[in-house]
Amino acid sequence: MKRARIMTGLIIGLLFAALPAFAASSVNVPLECTVVDTDGVSHTYAMQYRGICALFAAREAGAVSAYTLQNFSFGLFLQSLNGITPGATEYWALYKNGAEASVGLADMIVVQGDTLLFRLTDFTTNEQLGAPVEFSIGSLVAPAAVSRQSGGGIENIAPDFDVTKAVLFLKSFQNADGALPEALLSDWAAFAFKSHDIGDARMKLREYFLRWKPALTKATDYERHAMALLALGIDPYIGTGTDYITPIVEAFDGTQVGDPSLINDDIFAVFPLLHAGYRSEDEMPRRIRDGIIAAQRPDGSWEGSVDLTAAAIQALSLFERTGATQIALSRADGYLSSQQAENGGFGNSFSTAWVLQAIAAIGDSHTIWAKQIYRTPRYYFSALQQKDGGVETPTVDSFTRLWVTAYAVPGVMGRTWDSLMGHSKKPATTTPGEVSVVVATTTTTTSIQEAALIQVTPEFTAAAIPATEPTTEISGETVEISSNPATSTAESQTAAAVGAADANGTWMWVMGLIAVFGTALYFLRFGR
Numbered sequence: 001m002k003r004a005r006i007m008t009g010l011i012i013g014l015l016f017a018a019l020p021a022f023a024a025s026s027v028n029v030p031l032e033c034t035v036v037d038t039d040g041v042s043h044t045y046a047m048q049y050r051g052i053c054a055l056f057a058a059r060e061a062g063a064v065s066a067y068t069l070q071n072f073s074f075g076l077f078l079q080s081l082n083g084i085t086p087g088a089t090e091y092w093a094l095y096k097n098g099a100e101a102s103v104g105l106a107d108m109i110v111v112q113g114d115t116l117l118f119r120l121t122d123f124t125t126n127e128q129l130g131a132p133v134e135f136s137i138g139s140l141v142a143p144a145a146v147s148r149q150s151g152g153g154i155e156n157i158a159p160d161f162d163v164t165k166a167v168l169f170l171k172s173f174q175n176a177d178g179a180l181p182e183a184l185l186s187d188w189a190a191f192a193f194k195s196h197d198i199g200d201a202r203m204k205l206r207e208y209f210l211r212w213k214p215a216l217t218k219a220t221d222y223e224r225h226a227m228a229l230l231a232l233g234i235d236p237y238i239g240t241g242t243d244y245i246t247p248i249v250e251a252f253d254g255t256q257v258g259d260p261s262l263i264n265d266d267i268f269a270v271f272p273l274l275h276a277g278y279r280s281e282d283e284m285p286r287r288i289r290d291g292i293i294a295a296q297r298p299d300g301s302w303e304g305s306v307d308l309t310a311a312a313i314q315a316l317s318l319f320e321r322t323g324a325t326q327i328a329l330s331r332a333d334g335y336l337s338s339q340q341a342e343n344g345g346f347g348n349s350f351s352t353a354w355v356l357q358a359i360a361a362i363g364d365s366h367t368i369w370a371k372q373i374y375r376t377p378r379y380y381f382s383a384l385q386q387k388d389g390g391v392e393t394p395t396v397d398s399f400t401r402l403w404v405t406a407y408a409v410p411g412v413m414g415r416t417w418d419s420l421m422g423h424s425k426k427p428a429t430t431t432p433g434e435v436s437v438v439v440a441t442t443t444t445t446t447s448i449q450e451a452a453l454i455q456v457t458p459e460f461t462a463a464a465i466p467a468t469e470p471t472t473e474i475s476g477e478t479v480e481i482s483s484n485p486a487t488s489t490a491e492s493q494t495a496a497a498v499g500a501a502d503a504n505g506t507w508m509w510v511m512g513l514i515a516v517f518g519t520a521l522y523f524l525r526f527g528r
Helices: 002-022 051-061 163-171 183-195 201-211 219-231 246-250 264-274 283-294 306-316 323-339 349-361 377-384 398-412 448-456 489-526
Strands: 025-030 033-036 042-045 067-072 075-081 090-096 115-122 127-141 146-150 153-157 434-438 478-482
Touching (some): 025 051, 033 051, 051 115, 051 127, 163 183, 163 201, 163 398, 183 201, 183 398, 219 246, 219 264, 246 264, 264 283, 283 306, 283 323, 306 323, 306 349, 323 349, 349 398, 377 398
Parallel strands (some): 025 127
Antiparallel strands (some): 033 042, 067 075, 090 115, 146 153
16 A cells, blocks of 8 residues: 555656656746846847847746846847856857747747747757756736826837737738728738738738639739739739739830839839749849839939838849949938937838838838837837727728728738749649649758847848858758648648647657556555
8 A cells, every 4th residue: 555655756856757758847028127237238129029139038937047148249139048158169040939039039039828938959960868858828918008208298109010900900901701991901911910920810911812812904004913912822823813023024124114214113023933933033023123222213222212112122122132232222211211210110110110110121120210219110000009909090090090000000010012922933734733842941050049049139131140141951842732622731830830839749749658557557456
């Protein structure tokens, strides 16, 4: 009996020891946090819910015991975690929701339910060392409107822009067939739903686009719709049975696209073409680029318009940033800076949304573009967002509110059109309803400083580090993506791989527990 009691206690202890493996600690992330580097210098992050503030909250909640951040000339990186400092060939790899992060903690936006995981990894062998450190985002702590003393008295400071509420506002106007009230709104909503994919809004819109045959006449109509299709993962050549790229190509006269008196049809031609099998070094995109640069005014703008200048920055940033292209981008940057108002915006909400995307395209943070310390372009939208989630006051007509809210979501999230659009190949011999897409399988050799920098530095690129360029191998694996509204094959394979990994980990624990129970039964029966 004594032995039985001992074995029962052992089993119960093991069960309780196993429970943490099945559920990560949950932390509540503040909108603003201040972290201190190893030199004692403070770094404050605000206006967005960031991974760096999640790490800060994890230490406050006891989910991690300690961390240190070292500041180099190129930014902060994670030096140690829970008292463990990586060796010469090791680093703390960061994962978000099971996928290795492509941005650092300081630039990573988190939402409720996200899971962050850190693995000590040897970058020479890709071997994972020891147990990972993991926690989930329990809630986002939204501050109430606070007050500050200004020259004219007390003014209220608005809470941060709520992207989820903005998308739900758009979704509330979505018809049963997935469309928005106007064709124009449906195209722009594709970018908002891709930026922040919640519920079934994006999938319903995608299903609608697969059936929809819009009546298009101008080059800009084809360009905008092709961009929306690419944002929804639909091939613009054959995905809907209508070719939306060829009309753009046919509108090219050797130097420019569409109406020679306009520049917007040239600017917007760049995005679908570079995502539909054309390369930036090909003759047609190069000539379009040259025409865009030639049309820039002495003040750095295009047609004296903030909107067009912001769009042109996004387009030109897709080409090699040297020579005339870099000069044009610098002049355009200067023009936008001259147009910013004291409220942080750029004349109106439409223009400000596109400027936020341009800021992301050139690699800046919106916090750099601040007036009166806190009035950034993002804060401009925070002040305009209403209780229903939409931008602009309810006195403005619903069409305008829907339109500008669709613009605001990717802008506030720092998502450029390029970053939201998928890629399609020029059509060859294909089965109707399917498109072949080359998937890049990348193997990267990363230095310890590069690997660590990815953890916390905004807008990380290999070019930011004075070290050997990572070597990349791309395989020619081909995946068939059906125009069926179901999830793409590539997405399904990724989800299956993640699910398999989770299942394997769970089964390991289950098998271990079975072994413990078996041992206990053996002793109870034969150990007397």
